[in-house]
Amino acid sequence: MDFKTGETYHGFKLLEKENIVEVQSKGLLFEHEKTRARLVKLENSDDNKLFSIAFRTPPQDSRGLPHILEHSVLCGSRKFPARELFVELLKGSLNTFLNAMTFPDKTMYPIASRNTKDFFNLMSVYLDSVFHPNLLNQPEIMKQEGWHYELHNPDDEITYKGVVYNEMRGAYSAPETILRREIYSSLFPDTVYGVDSGGDPDVIPELTQEQFRAYHRDYYHPSNSYIYLYGDGDTLEELRFINDEYLKDFSYRNINSEIKEQTAFEKPVEKVVDYPVSVDETEDGKTYLCLNWVTVKSTDPELSLAFEILGHLLLKTPAAPLKKALLGSGLGRDVFGLLNTEVLQIPFSVVLKNSSEGNRDEFEKVVLSTLHDLVNNGIDKKLIEASINSKEFLLREADFKRYPKGLFFAMKSLSTWLHNRNPFAPLEYEPSLKVLRRGLTENYFEKLIDKYLLNNSHRSLLTVRPRRGLEEDRTVALRQKLADYKATLSPEEIDKLVLQTQALAKRQSTPDTPESLAKIPRLSRSDINNQAEELPLAEKQEAGIPVLAHHMFTNSVAYLNLYFDCGVVTAPDLPYLALLARVVSRIDTRNHDYSDLANELEIHTGGIDFDIFVYRSIHTDAMLPRFQVQSKALIRKLPELIKLLGEVLGHSDFSNTSRLKDIVHEMKSQLEMKINYNSHSIARERLFSYMTVADQYNERIAGLALYRSVSDMADNFDVRAEEIAGKLANLASVVFNRQNLLVSITAGENDYSVFRKEFSALLEHLPDAVPVPVHYSFSPPVINEGLFTPGKVQYVAKGFNFRQLGYEYTGVMQVVSTISKLTYLWNRLRVRGGAYGVFAQFSRNGELFLGSYRDPNLAETLEVFDGLPEFLRSTDFGEEQITKYILGSISSIDQPLTPSMKGIRATIRWITGNTQEDIQKARDQLIETTLEDIRGIADIIDDSLKKNYFCVVGSETKIKQSKGIFNSVIQVFK
Ligand SMILES: [Zn+2]
Numbered sequence: 001m002d003f004k005t006g007e008t009y010h011g012f013k014l015l016e017k018e019n020i021v022e023v024q025s026k027g028l029l030f031e032h033e034k035t036r037a038r039l040v041k042l043e044n045s046d047d048n049k050l051f052s053i054a055f056r057t058p059p060q061d062s063r064g065l066p067h068i069l070e071h072s073v074l075c076g077s078r079k080f081p082a083r084e085l086f087v088e089l090l091k092g093s094l095n096t097f098l099n100a101m102t103f104p105d106k107t108m109y110p111i112a113s114r115n116t117k118d119f120f121n122l123m124s125v126y127l128d129s130v131f132h133p134n135l136l137n138q139p140e141i142m143k144q145e146g147w148h149y150e151l152h153n154p155d156d157e158i159t160y161k162g163v164v165y166n167e168m169r170g171a172y173s174a175p176e177t178i179l180r181r182e183i184y185s186s187l188f189p190d191t192v193y194g195v196d197s198g199g200d201p202d203v204i205p206e207l208t209q210e211q212f213r214a215y216h217r218d219y220y221h222p223s224n225s226y227i228y229l230y231g232d233g234d235t236l237e238e239l240r241f242i243n244d245e246y247l248k249d250f251s252y253r254n255i256n257s258e259i260k261e262q263t264a265f266e267k268p269v270e271k272v273v274d275y276p277v278s279v280d281e282t283e284d285g286k287t288y289l290c291l292n293w294v295t296v297k298s299t300d301p302e303l304s305l306a307f308e309i310l311g312h313l314l315l316k317t318p319a320a321p322l323k324k325a326l327l328g329s330g331l332g333r334d335v336f337g338l339l340n341t342e343v344l345q346i347p348f349s350v351v352l353k354n355s356s357e358g359n360r361d362e363f364e365k366v367v368l369s370t371l372h373d374l375v376n377n378g379i380d381k382k383l384i385e386a387s388i389n390s391k392e393f394l395l396r397e398a399d400f401k402r403y404p405k406g407l408f409f410a411m412k413s414l415s416t417w418l419h420n421r422n423p424f425a426p427l428e429y430e431p432s433l434k435v436l437r438r439g440l441t442e443n444y445f446e447k448l449i450d451k452y453l454l455n456n457s458h459r460s461l462l463t464v465r466p467r468r469g470l471e472e473d474r475t476v477a478l479r480q481k482l483a484d485y486k487a488t489l490s491p492e493e494i495d496k497l498v499l500q501t502q503a504l505a506k507r508q509s510t511p512d513t514p515e516s517l518a519k520i521p522r523l524s525r526s527d528i529n530n531q532a533e534e535l536p537l538a539e540k541q542e543a544g545i546p547v548l549a550h551h552m553f554t555n556s557v558a559y560l561n562l563y564f565d566c567g568v569v570t571a572p573d574l575p576y577l578a579l580l581a582r583v584v585s586r587i588d589t590r591n592h593d594y595s596d597l598a599n600e601l602e603i604h605t606g607g608i609d610f611d612i613f614v615y616r617s618i619h620t621d622a623m624l625p626r627f628q629v630q631s632k633a634l635i636r637k638l639p640e641l642i643k644l645l646g647e648v649l650g651h652s653d654f655s656n657t658s659r660l661k662d663i664v665h666e667m668k669s670q671l672e673m674k675i676n677y678n679s680h681s682i683a684r685e686r687l688f689s690y691m692t693v694a695d696q697y698n699e700r701i702a703g704l705a706l707y708r709s710v711s712d713m714a715d716n717f718d719v720r721a722e723e724i725a726g727k728l729a730n731l732a733s734v735v736f737n738r739q740n741l742l743v744s745i746t747a748g749e750n751d752y753s754v755f756r757k758e759f760s761a762l763l764e765h766l767p768d769a770v771p772v773p774v775h776y777s778f779s780p781p782v783i784n785e786g787l788f789t790p791g792k793v794q795y796v797a798k799g800f801n802f803r804q805l806g807y808e809y810t811g812v813m814q815v816v817s818t819i820s821k822l823t824y825l826w827n828r829l830r831v832r833g834g835a836y837g838v839f840a841q842f843s844r845n846g847e848l849f850l851g852s853y854r855d856p857n858l859a860e861t862l863e864v865f866d867g868l869p870e871f872l873r874s875t876d877f878g879e880e881q882i883t884k885y886i887l888g889s890i891s892s893i894d895q896p897l898t899p900s901m902k903g904i905r906a907t908i909r910w911i912t913g914n915t916q917e918d919i920q921k922a923r924d925q926l927i928e929t930t931l932e933d934i935r936g937i938a939d940i941i942d943d944s945l946k947k948n949y950f951c952v953v954g955s956e957t958k959i960k961q962s963k964g965i966f967n968s969v970i971q972v973f974k
Contacts (some may be wrong), residue, residue, distance in 0.1 A: 001236055003028055009236060011243040012039055020427050022395070023409055027424045028235065032243070035222035035250045040423050041229040041238070042409060048096055048896050049231030050406030051123045051238075052110035053130055056226075056257040056418055057219050058192040059104075063207040064199020065215045067102040068146035068164045072212075073109070073220075074100060075141045078132035080125055081516040083141075083507075084831065088520055089125060091822045092884030094118045094527065094891045097404050104184070104197050104343055105259050106226075106418055108411075112404040114896065119233065120241060121521040127246045130220055135212070140507055142212050144831060147205045148504065149482075151497045158482045158497070160205055161856070166793060167836040169201045170854030173791035174676040175275040175288065179351070179464050183292045183338065186271050186460035187347050188262045222247050224255040226417055230406030259344050259419060262294065268459040272357075276470035276790045278956055281973050285354050288464040289332065289363045292349040295452040298415040301425045302432040304341045305391070307452075309436065310445055311339040311348060313379065313387035317602065318586045319595035321379070325370040326352055327662050331359045333714075334669035342415055348453075353669055357465050364461055368454065375450045383595075384439050386602035393606040395429050397557060397632075399898045471790055475957060508831045525883055525927065528890050532923045534916060535906035543760045546742050548910055550903040551749040557606065558638050558755065559746035559900045561907065562629040562645070564735050566612060568771045571778060574700035575709035576727040577735070581610040581627065582667050583652070583728060587659055590651035594659055597648070604640035606632035608648070614698045616845045618914045621803065623694040623776070626911065627735050632900070635751045642758045649736040650765025654728040657721040664724070668714040671707045675789065675972060679953040680839070680853050682787070683797035687951040688847060689781060691801045696778040704787065704972070711974070738768045742911070746903030786952050786959040786966040789973060793836075793854045794954035796861040800944035803846030807940045811925030812933040813842035814889040815882070816872065816941075819934070822888065824871050825850070828864045833857055840868075844914065848944045858952060858962050866945055872938035877931055889926055 003014050012030035020027045025042040032039065057066040074086035082088050089098055097112035109130055111122040135141040147162035171177045181196055188194035229238055277283060296303035314322040315337035326335045332355035339348050350367055352359075400408050409427060417423035439445045489497070540547040569577050585601065585608050588594050601608060608631040615624040629649070633641035654660065675682055682704055689699035699705045713724060745755050803809075820840035829835040829852050837853030850865045877885075897905065909919070925933075952959065953972070963969050 003235070008033060010240040011248060012239050018424050020424055022429055023398070023427050027427070029423060030239070032222065032247050034252065035247055036252050037222035037225045037227060037247055038417070039227040039229070039239075039242070040413060040417070041235050042231075042406065043235060044230070044232065046231045046405060047114045048112055048404045048406070049114065049116075049119050049233045050097070050110060050112040050228065050404050050410065051119065051126070052108055052228040052407070052410050053126065054106050054108040054226040054228070054414060054418075055130075055219050055224050056105065056259065057107045057197070058257055058259060059195050059197040062196040062200040062203050063211075064146070064164055064168065064196070064204045065207060065211065066107050066197040067199050068142065068204075068207065069135075069212065069216060070100045070102045070107050071145040071164055072135040072141045073129050073133045075145065076134035076138070077125075077129040078134070079128045080519050081134060082512045082520060084512070084826070085125065085129065085520070087822050087826055088517065089122065091818060091888040092520070092522055093122060094523060094887060094894070095122060096891070096895055097407060098122065102197050104193050106414060108414075110407055110410065112406060115523065115527060116233065117527065118523055121523075123241065124245065124521065127242065131222075131246060133216070136216065139209050140504055142209055143504055144508065146207060146212070149497060149501075151494070151501050154491075154494050154498055157479065158486050160482070161834045162204070163830060163834060163836060164199055165201055165204050166834045166854050166856050168199045168204065170791070170793040170836060171198065172201055173789075173793065175464060175466075176673065176676065178273065178275045179288050179290060179462070180338070182271065182273050182462055182464060183290065183347060183349055183460070186269060186462055187292055187294050187458070188345075191260050191262045193262070193343055193345075219255065219257055221253055221255060222250045223253045224257050226414060228406070228410040228413065230409060262345060262458075264294070264458040267457050268461065270461045272463040272465065274467040274470055275464055276474075277466040277468055278788065278790050278971055278973060279469050279472060280971060281466070281468060281790070283466045283468060285333070285356060286466040287356050288462075289352045289355050289360055290349055290462040290464065291364055291367050292347055292460045292462065293453055293456055294345045294458040295348045295456070296346055298341050298344055298346055299419050299421045301416065301429070302435055304346060304415070304426070305429060305432045306436055306445070306448060307339060307346055307348060308341060309387050309391050310448055311337045312391065313383050313445070315350065317383070317387065318598040319380075319383050319386070321374060321383075322350065322367065322370050324595075325366055326350075326363075329362070329366045331355055331363050331366065333665040342411070344419055354665070357463055360461065360463055371449050371454055375446045375454065378443065379445055381440055382599045382603070384445060386599040388433070388436055388439070390602040390607070392433060397555070397606060399900055401898060401901065402895050404896075471792065471955070472957070505832060508827070522884065523887055525886065528887065528927060529894070530923070530927060532916065532919045533894070535902050535909070537906045537910060542743070542756055543763055545738065545763065547759075548742070548744045548907055549752055550744065550746040550906055551752070552746065552899050552902065554747050554899045556635050557632055557747070557899075558635050558641070558751060559630070559632045559903050560638075560641065560645075560755070561631065561744040561904065563742040563744070563907070563911065564627040564629070564737070565740040565771065566625045566627040566735050567623065567773050568734055568740065569731060570774055571700070571776055573727060573731060574697065575706055575713075576724070577627070577731055578612060578701040578706050579664065579667065579710070579713070579724070580728050580731050580735070581612055583654070583660065583663055584610050584732070585648045586663060588653045588656050589647045590653065591647060594656070601644060604633060604637050605644065608645065612701050614694050614701075615908065615912050616694055618844055618912050618918060620913075621845070623697065624911055625697060630904070635747060635754055638754055639758050642762050646762050646765035649732070652732055654725040654732075657725055660721065660725060661717045664710065664714050664717055668707070668710050671710060672973070675704070675707065676791070679789070679791070679795040680797070680837075680851055683795045683951045683953045684849055684851060686785065686787070687797045687799055687849070687949060688801065690783040690949050690951075691804065693776050693778065696781070697776060733767055736766055737771060738763055738766045740771050741766070744903055744907040746899055782968045784948075784950055784965070784967045786954065786963065786969045787972050788954060788956040788959040788969065790956070792955050793856060794852065794858050794861070794952055794958055796852045796855055796858060796950070796952050796954075797849065798851075798862060798865045798945065798950040799847060799849040800947045800949055801846040802848050802940050802944050805940075805943050807846070807943075809842065809844045809846065809922070811922035812929045812937055814893065814926050815885050815929045816934055816937040817842055818885045818889045818892075819872070819877070820850070820868055824868055825852075825864070829855065829861060833860065833864070835861070848941060858954060858958050859965065862950060862965075869938040869942035869945070872941070873935055877934060882929060882931065882934075886927060886929055893923075
């Protein structure tokens with residue numbers, strides 16, 4: 001269809017059309033004539049279609065209105081009254097993406113699907129939900145998703161409950177969240193960016209039902225909306241649907257939601273805040289120092305891109321001068337930058353971690369004097385080239401992994417569109433890149449530093465310091481506050497509160513009626529593709545090395561991955577192996593010092609990443625640990641990539657111990673962030689390490705055991721430096737060995753010859769020795785641990801390896817996982833318990849894992865896990881329900897894969913012996929699931945849970961209260 005500018009189509013007038021070569025799309029910008037709703041369509045050949053509707057939602061305070069509304073909108077609507085509408089869609093659609101997101105200035109509701117019928121179904125549910133949600137007449141929705149007083153018996157203590165309340169309590173547990181929050185509040189005291197749209201748990205309970213409804217009325221209107229469509233769908237039909245089904249019923253309303261700018265400061269400000277650490281933890285060396293500026297505007301795509309590159313070259317790469325200066329100053333142990341190009345005025349921060357309050361002035365001096373030097377002496381041109389190339393590679397590759405491309409483009413467009421500027425400008429990066437390349441010959445980036453950092457008083461200096469017992473004090477204060485509140489209530493009011501608590505619980509435990517569920521549009525089993533997708537893989541041999549070739553269109557990029565068998569590393573050396581994965585390519589080599597090497601890598605490649613995974617054979621259960629090297633480059637740059645791989649794998653020089661020291665400290669810091677932000681994976685890894693040798697291996701290269709080892713290396717580095725350097729050199733020669741190697745190349749079929757020609761050059765740099773496999777045995781672990789951190793919420797993990805009980809994996813388990821997660825655990829732990837997230841997973845290797853995320857409870861959650869088999873046995877799932885769960889399970893298996901992901905997945909299947917027949921068999925089992933099958937799995941779960949293996953990461957108070965159930969209680973941070 002050829003749309004004409006100025007013409008109207010189903011109520012939408014075309015304002016602009018443009019070919020946007022960078023995203024291989026035709027861009028159409030419409031305005032809905034009746035409501036002035038804005039609509040963009042990116043027309044292209046991508047079948048992963050996206051629809052998104054966003055509203056400008058300026059928060060007035062930190063009560064979390066935009067965030068609680070985002071949750072509540074998807075809890076039932078006029079046409080679709082099911083109370084857990086969002087989760088019903090997750091259970092039973094073929095979506096490739098389904099979510100809702102709160103930003104500091106907007107709220108976005110995106111869906112994606114490759115199936116046209118499904119796409120329209122999801123679009124309909126989302127549009128009905130945002131414009132006609134049941135939250136307007138059902139106050140229980142805000143209570144459940146936001147906050148409410150909970151009181152089960154008149155004599156109990158009153159507590160606060162609510163999904164967002166707990167989600168944000170979990171978020172506010174991590175020092176980095178507090179840091180980010182304070183950066184914004186210090187820089188934007190007078191605008192929406194100074195408050196938290198997500199909600200500060202201390203003030204969330206001030207939110208009232210009236211404010212809540214008013215906020216929806218004020219902002220969720222077509223006149224305040226931004227609709228985005230992307231993909232190969234029929235644009236005319238999409239416009240017709242949106243107008244006829246929804247927008248035609250509205251008229252224009254003048255809505256004042258403009259995002260105001262913060263006036264620049266006349267002089268910089270300073271601020272000091274505290275964050276909690278455990279009662280017995282040391283406070284030494286745990287302060288964050290942070291210098292922040294308000295820089296350019298996101299509505300200027302060129303400057304916005306320039307600052308992304310500037311942030312990278314100052315702080316991200318190993319060659320980054322500001323990072324080097326700060327680490328060299330000895331004032332702290334880890335340095336990173338923060339930059340957010342999604343808010344109107346882009347904040348830029350330099351953060352020094354593991355410092356102390358007394359270093360504050362010196363920190364500021366080092367930052368400013370380093371920036372002065374860069375302006376006066378010029379930035380290394382090679383570093384500039386490297387940083388521009390690295391960004392350019394990412395822009396052209398546009399590999400967003402499991403996220404739909406359309407989602408990223410929509411978010412990019414909104415950075416200008418939301419502020420009344422052209423939505424296509426941020427997608428058209430070629431003109432900006434061209435300007436930025438002037439930085440290679442002129443002082444482009446130096447001028448940016450001079451203007452936006454050195455001569456800019458809109459700046460804040462922040463100190464975020466640890467305080468022991470802060471969390472305990474706050475807990476006491478909160479209990480007192482709630483006790484005081486209770487004291488103001490009359491006996492009648494207390495009885496009323498108990499009744500309200502019961503009424504809410506009753507509502508939450510009453511399933512939706514079949515009639516309300518039936519209103520949700522559904523696909524049928526015939527919409528499912530019965531065939532499992534085949535991934536391209538050709539087995540070859542080059543110079544005696546096995547090579548897996550995955551031929552497909554990759555837009556001139558070659559993905560070259562190396563897999564070294566690391567079952568040759570002795571158990572005590574495993575932490576050093578994990579360190580090796582962080583060190584290689586970031587330390588000196590025979591021909592380059594580490595800064596120069598970093599520049600070479602960015603100039604010639606799209607990056608090289610190192611990691612370790614412990615796979616297991618699908619059929620024999622043999623443990624298959626692999627040191628993985630994932631690299632990419634343009635095809636024409638393959639020779640340089642291979643040369644650099646040879647350099648880092650064969651000729652790394654570990655003797656620069658001061659560099660090594662920085663990396664060890666940085667690794668410690670990153671593991672701490674993993675513990676704070678991925679506590680559920682820490683709990684999970686620890687749990688399975690109770691059971692198998694493979695998981696014990698994993699615990700030593702990724703889990704809490706690794707954190708312990710790395711902490712010791714960091715704390716005693718000076719005495720251990722030689723030993724560590726020696727270990728690394730030895731491991732590199734043992735692991736990076738030709739006879740341990742498997743190669744995987746993903747590229748176009750015609751490009752294989754380029755690879756073949758260059759490949760043997762790599763082998764010259766690798767030793768050729770007969771590997772000596774290690775037989776691993778570890779001392780028996782202490783099971784059932786309680787691991788406490790300064791956090792406020794729990795991450796409860798329970799499970800077992802059912803293969804050890806003689807059971808085998810079947811495709812039916814995917815269906816049971818969907819039921820367990822989205823019905824049983826969701827209702828019990830999230831809706832009723834207030835936990836933010838739940839897990840129910842079965843792996844091919846026999847792992848059954850049940851988990852909770854940001855959970856206010858502990859013992860109660862373990863009880864809920866134990867009740868799962870009985871729930872599965874006693875529920876009569878009808879044919880329609882089972883079909884729904886099958887659809888939901890298939891959609892999580894059939895997520896579209898990018899070329900790099902296809903290559904990796906095909907390789908892993910080959911390594912683990914997971915054949916196409918195995919995959920097809922599991923798919924058949926899944927699609928043919930019956931009630932009988934589901935009940936059969938209940939027995940496996942029952943037997944597994946009866947082994948009673950669990951692990952909990954949680955708050956000190958909660959873990960210590962339940963210490964009777966643990967064999968060991970451990971303080972995570974010392
Ligand atoms: Zn949320």
